[in-house]
Amino acid sequence: MHVKDFFLRAERVSSGASMALACAMLALAASLGLFQILMRFVFEEPAEWTEVLIRFSLIWMVFLAIPTAFRQGAMVSVDVLRRWSPPALRRALDWAVCLASLALMAVLVWWGWDYARRGGVQTMAGLESLSMFWAYLAIPVGALCAVPGIVGNLLDPRHEELENAQ
Amino acid sequence: MTGVMISTMALCFALTISVAVSIGLSAILGIQVSGANMLIAVKEMFGAINKFPLAAIPFFILAGNLMETGGISRRLVEFAKSLVGGVQGGLPMTCVLTCMIFAAVSGSSVATTFAIGAILIPALVKHGYPTSYAAALQATSAELGVIIPPSIPMILYGVSAEVSIGELFIAGFGPGVLISGALMLFVWLYCKYKGWGQHDGDGRMPFGRALWQAGWALLMPVIILGGIYGGVFTPTEASAVAVFYALLVGMVIYREIHRRNLVAVLRKSAISSAVIMFIIANAGLFAFLITRAGVPDAIGRWLQEVLQTPVLFLLGVNVALFLIGMFIETSAAIIVLGPILAPVAQHFGVDPVHFGLIMVVNLALGMITPPFGVNLFAACTVARIPLDRIVGHLLPFVAVILGCLLVITYVPQLSLFLRDLVYAR
Amino acid sequence: QTTMRISISTAQNSHQGVAIDTFAKEVEKRTGGRYKVQTFYNGALGGERESIESVQLGTQELAFSSTGPVPNFVPETKILDVPFLFRDKAHARAVLDGPIGQDLLAKFDAKGFKALAWAENGFRHMTNSKRDVKTPEDLKGLKLRTMENPVHIAAYKGFGIITTPMAFPEVFTALQQGTVDGQENPLPVIISAKFDQVQKHLSLTGHVYSPCIFVMNKGVFDKLSAQDKQAFIDAAKEGTKANRARVDEDDAKGVADLRAKGMTVIDNLDKAKFVAALAPVNAQFEKEFGKANLDKIRNYQ
Numbered sequence: 027m028h029v030k031d032f033f034l035r036a037e038r039v040s041s042g043a044s045m046a047l048a049c050a051m052l053a054l055a056a057s058l059g060l061f062q063i064l065m066r067f068v069f070e071e072p073a074e075w076t077e078v079l080i081r082f083s084l085i086w087m088v089f090l091a092i093p094t095a096f097r098q099g100a101m102v103s104v105d106v107l108r109r110w111s112p113p114a115l116r117r118a119l120d121w122a123v124c125l126a127s128l129a130l131m132a133v134l135v136w137w138g139w140d141y142a143r144r145g146g147v148q149t150m151a152g153l154e155s156l157s158m159f160w161a162y163l164a165i166p167v168g169a170l171c172a173v174p175g176i177v178g179n180l181l182d183p184r185h186e187e188l189e190n191a192q
Numbered sequence: 193m194t195g196v197m198i199s200t201m202a203l204c205f206a207l208t209i210s211v212a213v214s215i216g217l218s219a220i221l222g223i224q225v226s227g228a229n230m231l232i233a234v235k236e237m238f239g240a241i242n243k244f245p246l247a248a249i250p251f252f253i254l255a256g257n258l259m260e261t262g263g264i265s266r267r268l269v270e271f272a273k274s275l276v277g278g279v280q281g282g283l284p285m286t287c288v289l290t291c292m293i294f295a296a297v298s299g300s301s302v303a304t305t306f307a308i309g310a311i312l313i314p315a316l317v318k319h320g321y322p323t324s325y326a327a328a329l330q331a332t333s334a335e336l337g338v339i340i341p342p343s344i345p346m347i348l349y350g351v352s353a354e355v356s357i358g359e360l361f362i363a364g365f366g367p368g369v370l371i372s373g374a375l376m377l378f379v380w381l382y383c384k385y386k387g388w389g390q391h392d393g394d395g396r397m398p399f400g401r402a403l404w405q406a407g408w409a410l411l412m413p414v415i416i417l418g419g420i421y422g423g424v425f426t427p428t429e430a431s432a433v434a435v436f437y438a439l440l441v442g443m444v445i446y447r448e449i450h451r452r453n454l455v456a457v458l459r460k461s462a463i464s465s466a467v468i469m470f471i472i473a474n475a476g477l478f479a480f481l482i483t484r485a486g487v488p489d490a491i492g493r494w495l496q497e498v499l500q501t502p503v504l505f506l507l508g509v510n511v512a513l514f515l516i517g518m519f520i521e522t523s524a525a526i527i528v529l530g531p532i533l534a535p536v537a538q539h540f541g542v543d544p545v546h547f548g549l550i551m552v553v554n555l556a557l558g559m560i561t562p563p564f565g566v567n568l569f570a571a572c573t574v575a576r577i578p579l580d581r582i583v584g585h586l587l588p589f590v591a592v593i594l595g596c597l598l599v600i601t602y603v604p605q606l607s608l609f610l611r612d613l614v615y616a617r
Numbered sequence: 618q619t620t621m622r623i624s625i626s627t628a629q630n631s632h633q634g635v636a637i638d639t640f641a642k643e644v645e646k647r648t649g650g651r652y653k654v655q656t657f658y659n660g661a662l663g664g665e666r667e668s669i670e671s672v673q674l675g676t677q678e679l680a681f682s683s684t685g686p687v688p689n690f691v692p693e694t695k696i697l698d699v700p701f702l703f704r705d706k707a708h709a710r711a712v713l714d715g716p717i718g719q720d721l722l723a724k725f726d727a728k729g730f731k732a733l734a735w736a737e738n739g740f741r742h743m744t745n746s747k748r749d750v751k752t753p754e755d756l757k758g759l760k761l762r763t764m765e766n767p768v769h770i771a772a773y774k775g776f777g778i779i780t781t782p783m784a785f786p787e788v789f790t791a792l793q794q795g796t797v798d799g800q801e802n803p804l805p806v807i808i809s810a811k812f813d814q815v816q817k818h819l820s821l822t823g824h825v826y827s828p829c830i831f832v833m834n835k836g837v838f839d840k841l842s843a844q845d846k847q848a849f850i851d852a853a854k855e856g857t858k859a860n861r862a863r864v865d866e867d868d869a870k871g872v873a874d875l876r877a878k879g880m881t882v883i884d885n886l887d888k889a890k891f892v893a894a895l896a897p898v899n900a901q902f903e904k905e906f907g908k909a910n911l912d913k914i915r916n917y918q
């Protein structure tokens with residue numbers, strides 16, 4: 027019991043931190059979007075680096091918000107079986123969901139890191155001083171941060187997919 | 193390989209594994225089976241969301257949430273009620289009309305269901321409508337959220353089939369008005385027939401006051417769409433403008449957004465965006481693998497052989513999409529099927545913009561068809577009833593939308609006349 | 618039999634399509650059918666940047682692409698983007714087929730590529746909806762959609778153009794709605810995208826030469842026998858021949874075609890004036906790339 031509580035508390039910190047960064051990324055991207063329009067229409071001096079930065083901050087946002095999405099059970103699923111099944115089977119489904127998500131994250135961490143490392147020789151179009159490493163890094167980092175969230179949802183299940191569905 | 197991928201995906205769906213993870217895992221298995229390099233998995237996931245037009249998705253989600261938190265839905269309900277609330281069955285008509293207007297601010301259906309349903313489902317129940325009817329009505333009307341621009345599925349179709357998002361947006365008006373009109377007519381007749389809603393008009397706000405209150409909200413679609421079609425900005429830039437307009441209205445004019453709920457809005461929007469963008473990433477990988485295996489060409493050739501005329505092709509596609517929409521999530525379906533079907537449609541002489549509307553309307557219908565329909569789930573959640581209770585009242589609504597879908601499919605002018613007008617084709 | 622993949626981002630019926638179709642045919646012929654090259658069109662396997670990256674990572678064996686995204690992988694190729702570097706197609710082809718071009722091809726080796734041969738998109742020309750562009754002054758204040766290429770952008774800004782990056786599928790409606798006034802592309806692109814419907818004025822500025830390139834994954838190439846290596850290189854050369862012939866054909870037909878569609882085509886502009894207008898930017902380029910290097914290309918006979 028002690029271990030579980032400790033784990034959940036640690037998870038809250040790690041997922042919370044990555045979520046705070048995700049929110050910052052979203053705010054940054056939206057501000058850059060406005061900045062781009064201002065530069066184009068008010069100052070007639072469009073900056074070519076805004077588009078790149080918007081794309082990459084949104085990709086970071088996606089991967090940094092995934093941990094919380096997993097934690098809250100916010101990932102959309104076809105949950106007919108779950109709705110119609112007894113508690114014991116539900117628990118089995120929780121395990122299946124957890125293991126499947128962990129398997130995907132494992133691939134994303136391992137190969138995502140490999141991709142980031144190899145992609146490092148490439149520079150960003152529109153922002154030549156930066157290496158693509160910093161964009162690709164979002165994948166392994168986000169996937170790694172998602173692991174506690176996925177396990178956390180198995181230990182303390184929540185199903186908030188509709189609150190966040192679009 | 194394709195067989196392995198599709199069966200794995202079906203199995204994962206059945207095990208209630210999330211849509212994104214199911215698609216991603218089946219793709220990874222496909223890579224493993226075909227002996228390809230696993231780097232493809234991460235590379236294509238990244239590539240699928242590394243597209244500037246997709247930035248409109250989080251931005252429109254954020255703008256919609258800001259509008260919602262800023263107190264727009266209540267004002268829109270009052271406005272719609274002052275317009276159509278006076279007749280028998282005026283409240284269900286208010287629901288359709290509010291969804292129609294809210295749709296011009298929001299890019300999604302589920303958001304529309306929550307925003308409007310939270311106010312109108314309790315109101316409908318209070319006026320004596322059965323809860324299941326209220327939920328079915330709300331789920332169906334909220335579909336307009338993705339048919340009237342802005343629309344997340346249209347952005348996805350535009351990006352994956354390489355069609356102009358601006359043109360898709362404007363093509364959504366005709367079908368949106370058709371569906372709204374058909375739904376209003378239907379609920380009006382149905383209420384007359386059932387004898388429901390004799391006193392729906394009680395306590396209506398006068399039109400002038402309702403318009404004054406809702407004016408800032410009503411101005412948003414004018415600014416956004418006017419900006420796009422007036423040549424001021426692209427749809428993606430419009431989404432960024434929408435964010436700041438909504439922020440301005442919510443903080444300065446309605447004064448309902450404060451620092452605390454601003455953080456909550458950002459958080460909710462980031463999670464929603466991440467969920468949908470992660471689906472897009474995984475579906476993009478899946479689509480890449482089947483393209484690489486030559487599946488789209490094979491399907492395209494097969495479709496051209498079997499369905500030899502445009503009329504048959506559109507009918508076949510509609511039947512297939514309806515069945516797919518029952519089980520598959522909308523974004524994933526569009527990303528995978530858009531690039532496969534759009535070229536075939538073009539071969540049959542169907543305008544890619546018109547075809548996009550057919551896909552979006554049909555898959556929006558999938559949001560209210562069981563067993564998997566996000567709108568249904570959302571409406572049931574708001575109404576606090578189990579899914580099976582809604583189905584009885586839902587069937588006539590599905591029939592109405594199907595009727596509209598047929599009109600939209602076989603009367604291309606309905607979608608294209610505005611576009612042709614604005615873009616002077 | 619080994620199957621490899623090659624992709625382009627344009628249609629099969631184009632100067633790029635004919636390049637990879639010819640290449641695929643020649644590889645199969647020259648290796649006695651031991652190697653088969655599967656062709657993908659219309660960016661089915663991703664855009665140009667993605668396909669070059671795929672070749673680098675080895676997830677795809679071959680790609681044919683314009684050099685648009687190449688400087689992000691092989692910075693040395695950036696020099697080819699300098700405006701008014703080449704007098705005409707014959708000059709450009711001679712440079713790329715000669716020692717300078719071969720030296721540049723060798724630069725790809727260190728980045729995980731084997732660059733097989735240069736080909737081309739042809740010269741880029743400007744279109745707009747505002748006015749006939751006859752002198753550099755006419756460009757001042759035009760909003761032009763451009764690629765995200767720092768060399769291009771620096772040069773266009775030197776003309777006083779307001780450069781605007783934008784996704785290609787949005788360009789048509791943006792031109793129509795006046796979100797941007799114009800764009801610049803080779804003639805085949807202008808024709809296939811039907812820009813003549815929304816642009817009145819075409820000037821054959823030929824301001825930038827757009828090369829294309831056959832790239833192959835280095836690891837895959839190195840595993841070939843010496844004889845097969847030569848077969849792939851020769852096949853790429855055949856692809857280039859077919860590609861250039863098609864570009865010549867498209868250029869010749871294109872102008873007449875666009876005139877017939879109602880565009881005014883300015884084909885007698887004084888390029889020296891445009892070069893002169895870029896003098897300050899050129900000084901900057903000479904610093905960046907080395908005056909000697911630029912002159913070596915400019916004066917190549």
Ligand code: NA
Binds near residue numbers: 294297298342
């Ligand atoms: Na909408």
Ligand code: NA
Binds near residue numbers: 517518520560564
């Ligand atoms: Na469904």
